[in-house]
Amino acid sequence: MAPTNLALARKRDAAKLTEGLRGIVVYLVAISCLINLLALTGSLYMMQVYDRALTSGSVQTLVALSVIALVLFLFQGGFDAIRSRVLSRIGARFDHEVAPIAHRVTIDMPRFGFSTTEALERGRDVDTVRSFLGGQGPGALFDLPWIPIYLGFIYLLHPWLGALTLGGAVVLSLLTLASEIVARRIAGEARQSALGRSTIAESNARNAEVLKAMGFAGRATQRFAEANEVHLDLQSRASDIVGSFGAFAKILRMILQSAVLGLGAYLTIKGELSAGAIIAASVASARALAPVDQAIANWKPFVAARQSFARLRETVVALSKAIEPMPLPAPHRDLKVDRITVAAPGSGQILLSEVSFEVGAGKAVGIIGPSGGGKTTLVRALTGIWPTLRGAVRLDGAELEQWPEEDLGRAVGYLPQEVGLLDATVEENISRLSEHEDSSGVVAAATATGIHDMIVRLPAGYRTPLGPQGMAISAGQRQRIGLARALYGNPFLVVMDEPNSNLDGEGEAALTKAIEQLKARGAIVIIVAHRPSALAAVDYVGVIQAGKLTAFGPKDQIIRPTGGAEAAEAAPRPAATMPKAMPFELQRVSV
Incomplete structure (x- = not known):
């Protein structure tokens, strides 16, 4: 520019x-x-x-x-x-x-x-x-x-x-x-x-x-x-x-x-x-x-x-822009993260440095690592919430800045760590305040996350007002409605930050099923998680530590359960163990 x-x-x-x-x-x-x-x-x-x-x-x-x-x-x-x-x-x-x-x-x-x-x-x-x-x-x-x-x-x-x-x-x-x-x-x-x-x-x-x-x-x-x-x-x-x-x-x-x-x-x-x-x-x-x-x-x-x-x-x-981005075809091929460095707005502190990986259509990636390592920063960079200091995030080869904002929004589904809903109806929240009524799309997104039956039991069904911050429903229900909002419109890139933090067993099963459906239709899914149950359907895992991508590869190479398979099955919530020193060299894996 x-x-x-x-x-x-x-x-x-x-x-x-x-x-x-x-x-x-x-x-x-x-x-x-x-x-x-x-x-x-x-x-x-x-x-x-x-x-x-x-x-x-x-x-x-x-x-x-x-x-x-x-x-x-x-x-x-x-x-x-x-x-x-x-x-x-x-x-x-x-x-x-x-x-x-x-x-x-x-x-x-x-x-x-x-x-x-x-x-x-x-x-x-x-x-x-x-x-x-x-x-x-x-x-x-x-x-x-x-x-x-x-x-x-x-x-x-x-x-x-x-x-x-x-x-x-x-x-x-x-x-x-x-x-x-x-x-x-x-x-x-x-x-x-x-x-x-x-x-x-x-x-x-x-x-x-x-x-x-x-x-x-x-x-x-x-x-x-x-x-x-x-x-x-x-x-x-x-x-x-x-x-x-x-x-x-x-x-x-x-x-x-x-x-x-x-x-x-x-x-x-x-x-x-x-x-x-x-x-x-x-x-x-x-x-x-x-x-x-x-x-x-x-x-x-x-x-x-x-x-x-x-x-x-x-x-x-x-808000001034020298030029407005030209509309591009909807992305459908890949996501490329090219050596991005991200700093915290305001303070300028570097939170993520030189991170690179590639993901093809129909694949799911899990991002794990210690708290404060930079996982949420990566999520904000992938969705365009925070700009990159260096490097680029590309969809089908085009940097995020090259997409008109509304076009990019239709291609991205985002579930933040703390789900906040608008003071509007369930339908308006799921449809992202769409100007055109799309009941079939709203119902499809709710069904994909397994909350259709829950919604129709509400006093006014999909037209039920949720109140400020969606306080009329439980945290788990808010999270699942937030997930339905992320899936609405069949976005190509779906990014979820701790998507199962407030979910019960039924909700986690619905989450896994939704991820499988996203992969089946050719979407890319990025999941940040601490609980391994959220990673059941992922194909690849990346490890973020101290602002660096210290490992990236197939899931079975990165995550090893504690003990044998029997112990893993017996544990109610088995934790993924990640050695402080990785037993393999850091390498870029193109998936």
């Missing part, structure tokens, strides 16, 4: 966040111009009332001025409502376009070592930006460029009044910048502390049964409370800074408004200003400073929205 092409793709995808907004922004600028011109109505009305209607004593003049002012105020309110509705629609459109992309990253982040809380933050970022667009903040930003209109009007009344109002606007703007500079670091720390607090809360909720059964829920709560105290302290400091600047700005604005009245009175006494101009200058100065005051009041949401937008932009860039 050419770096130049990738950079262009990232720039293009980042631009999608603001695509089509230029015309809308021009429209909003024009609307804001009309709103701010019409906002002079109050000043002009007061000046005409005091200088014309009162001095002439004409009721007709007062009524005419009042009617004109009322009409102009209605127009201003109408344009203001239009602007608010447009901004609200922009927020909704932004959510519509970006929320699915953010959710896609939410799905991807945990497999790269991020916590669920960090992953879900992308969704909250979309909410933050949408809420800001629908609030008062954008209106204040659109009004800021029109402050010179009011300053010019006040200057026309008297230069001194214009200079006083301009000075106040500059001071208030400097206060806003000072608030941003001082609060930025603490706001960042407060955000990180909020993530840490939420991560602890999510971890405690996930382990609720353990906390209750072993009686350390209180200590877990105390751990959360400590993290919460840190967050509250940082949040309070950030709020104190912003609140102090806001309060000072509010007082300064009140002082400035009074100063305008006082200076206007002085100029009137000197005969340089009319009584109506005093009121007009006061109303205009208040309107001139209102956008600054609103900007200060909405500065915290604005900063949060800006940070959220930056993270969302990074999110879109992270």
